[in-house]
Amino acid sequence: MTLTSKDWIQLSLVTLIIAALPIVFYPNTAGFDFQIGLFWYLLLELTYFGVIYALRNHERTVGRVASFAFSVLLGRLTLSAVFMILLIMMKPVRIDEAAGGAFRTYNLALLLFSLTAPFLYHSTFHLLFPAERLTTRDDW
Numbered sequence: 001m002t003l004t005s006k007d008w009i010q011l012s013l014v015t016l017i018i019a020a021l022p023i024v025f026y027p028n029t030a031g032f033d034f035q036i037g038l039f040w041y042l043l044l045e046l047t048y049f050g051v052i053y054a055l056r057n058h059e060r061t062v063g064r065v066a067s068f069a070f071s072v073l074l075g076r077l078t079l080s081a082v083f084m085i086l087l088i089m090m091k092p093v094r095i096d097e098a099a100g101g102a103f104r105t106y107n108l109a110l111l112l113f114s115l116t117a118p119f120l121y122h123s124t125f126h127l128l129f130p131a132e133r134l135t136t137r138d139d140w
Contacts, residue, residue, distance in 0.1 A: 002127065011124055018116055019082035022109035023090055026101070038104065045114050046073060052118040068118075071125050076117040083109055 036044070049069040054060050084102035087093045093101070102109065
């Protein structure tokens with residue numbers, strides 16, 4: 001099954017809304033100041049995405065969990081890129097400062113994007129990569 005234009009429009013609108021939410025509070029961090037290396041943060045994100053997928057689905061193969069986790073990570077990076085563009089357009093922020101805030105230093109946005117991304121992209125993942133139907137003895 002593929003995504004229809006209606007699915008793409010809905011996904012784009014929800015992505016824009018979620019990406020725009022942190023702009024209301026920017027540059028206030030609201031107390032979210034965690035210091036963790038980029039590698040460890042990405043590893044933590046991938047683990048979180050994999051756990052969410054495993055809890056919500058029955059097809060828990062390593063390949064499906066890993067492909068979901070990396071797909072959602074790509075979606076989360078897309079949310080950060082949209083946030084960066086919105087920062088440049090709506091706030092008087094330099095490009096390098098906006099990129100740093102969107103992808104690394106503005107923890108409120110990173111936390112919001114990380115927590116919502118697996119739920120936002122879950123149905124899209126299943127439409128783009130449907131699970132293979134398991135064969136049973138009755139199919140022989």
